[in-house]
Amino acid sequence: MSVGSLSETAAATGRGSVRIGVDVGGTTVHAVAVGPDDVVLAEHRMPTRRGAEAVVRDIVAAAAAVAPGVAREDAQGASDALSSRGVVAVGLGVPGLVDRRTGRVRAAVNLGLDDVALGPLVARGVGVPVVVENDVNAAALGAARVVGETDSLALLNVGTGIAAGLVHEGRVVRGANGFAGELGHLPAHPTARPCPCGQRGCLETVASGMALSRDWPVASGHPAVDLLAAVRAGRPRAIEVWTRFVDAVGLAAQAVATAYDPAVIVLGGGLSALGEPFRDGVCAALDSRAAHSPFLRSMAVAGRVVLLPASPPVAPLGAAAVAQVAAAGA
Ligand SMILES: [Zn+2]
Known part of the structure; x- marks a missing residue:
């Protein structure tokens, strides 16, 4: 896995097969765009702000920052749907209790979120399907890919x-x-x-x-x-x-x-x-x-x-792996 070239980005965009993973941690919102074969196309970090409105806005901004192509904004400053930039789905890794079916998040104390419909709110902002997973579960998926187990x-x-x-x-x-x-x-x-x-x-x-x-x-x-x-x-x-x-x-x-x-116990965090x-x-x-x-x-x-290897970043990669489920329509 590596950071891909611009030509890889263009090729991935052309196939409309880019997935975005966003890990929302207590201090950092960390997003990656991932192309076919889990190649990391772009990466972006920003500090975490607390509360539902700020968290949703920051996730949408982080996803837009890593999506291929240049964002176009309308008069209200809203970005166009990421689907027009080759993105098929967004996966989120967030702390707390996550209802995968509804995308609702409870008890994410560090983010100031409790009983928030995070998935639907972010989906409204990005215009593509959004899947939400507990952050450690998502990171485990990322670790499985990175470690090869x-x-x-x-x-x-x-x-x-x-x-x-x-x-x-x-x-x-x-x-x-x-x-x-x-x-x-x-x-x-x-x-x-x-x-x-x-x-x-x-x-x-x-x-x-x-x-x-x-x-x-x-x-x-x-x-x-x-x-x-x-x-x-x-x-x-x-x-x-x-x-x-x-x-x-x-x-x-x-x-x-x-x-x-x-078979393998990965020390991470x-x-x-x-x-x-x-x-x-x-x-x-x-x-x-x-x-x-x-x-x-x-x-x-x-x-x-x-x-756990220091790179690539397993938490957002795992979130992108979560998005694969949505991209596959499962
Ligand atoms: Zn206890």
Whole structure:
């Protein structure tokens, strides 16, 4: 997968086969236009604004920015339908509970969205079919394509919180009510810390960026980066915090392996930017657990854990993969 040339853009436009994927994160709206064979034709990032009206407007603007050709605007400043620019569908990855059938989004707290008909509202702005998917599920689809494992993969997304996206035989596994992979609130950690969800010991209270911010507060910069530097410097308190963190992420990987038995577990989310030390720490924690358990050794969880590549961007690519469903008329 690569950023395509202008001639590829023109060829893709001619076939009317461009899909657009937009990942709407807590800080960034990230859009890509994707041609045949998942070639990335264009990419655009803009800061996220909160509230339904701003989110819809920004998604439409981001999609227009990556669509092939030049936008024409009418007297009211509205862009023409993206279909005239070769776009067949738009896929969105958004946090919260997503009703795929209606495109409604609930409980997307970071975006200030609750019970908003996001799909229909964006469709009105872009003039092509829009499919909405939970952001981690969409990113899992993107990771499956990037890693080359679409049969059986879990994306363990470790960002502000922790959750898993699951792909089985090329499709997202959502469960009956969309809760499949929501393991952040599995009360499995022995620290038994209180969680805002009302339980104690949720994995998210230890295995998340939020937890690291609490356990390793820094005046400036990123807590995880600072923590890792302190671990390298041999500071005992840092080693204690880091060990507890990677052990809890390992526990989350073990929970995913036990529930879904995926062939590959991809470590993704914001904290995957820590790189190989993150994967090494999680794998060491898993190996340490397995040392005492023939059962865990037989599961060989550590051997399935890979780090999400820094590029291409799996979240908007996955959203574009979601759009393929609409483009195919399914
Ligand atoms: Zn919880």
